Amino acid sequence: MATVAELKAVLKDTLEKRGALGQIKARIRAEVFNALDDQSVPRPALSHENLLINELIREYLDYNKYKYTASVLTSEAGQPEVPLDREFLAKELNIVEDTSGKSVPLLYGVLSHFLRGGKAESTQNTLPSVSLLNYPEQNLGKLPAERN
Template sequence: MPSEALRETLESRGVLGQLKARIRAEVFSALDDQREPRPPLSHENLIINELIREYLEFNKYRYTASVLTAESGQPEVPLDRQFLANELKVTEDPSSKSVPLLYGLVSHFVNSSNKGGKVFLRGAAAINTPGTDA
């Protein structure tokens, strides 16, 4: 089988993208300097990373999720979804539980009946994140 036909077959099966992602993840893992300590994972970053991980895994971006977990120091075991919803003060209906919480949060703001109003967001200095004085 010529190499171009092989590449097309692997692409059509979705294998080529997975292989490339796996290679990137392995390269990152090999290059990641374990001797350099990571900053402590703040509560806010823990929640944000978990929302992103849930989104990535839902969309089958598993290698990207594995790199996020490794690089961020996020626990290997995902946080409980109900815990996340409680932390974000989110109430879900049965249909919203079939998609990542991030979808519901974005949908809430995009479809808000308060079209003219703005949401006031606190700056990073107001959140206790590594590298800030808060």
């Protein structure tokens, strides 16, 4: 017969392997933040630049399934609940995308552009069609230890 300590260890190990333990911890952190957040303290006005930066980050978080982190960002920053349209965001940032870049967040393309030294493929701010980044789409659903 297994002891309570052994059952706890097996349960913890199982939850970690499934990725559920990390999600539970993230959910608890988000709930604690929401409980402690003092809504009576006014937030500073959200500048246009911060709005755009937060949207780039939110798109990245959503793509990587960091929903609790995205929820905390939206709440804490005073970001609109409805995300900005991707085409609007690209237009505001003067980014021209090719079709292959539309499957990943804009932030990946921006990072790839600067990893290449910021050299444009043309006179426009075109994000590269072939990136230096290893996009994580093949990593979705894998545990962190299994990811590239």
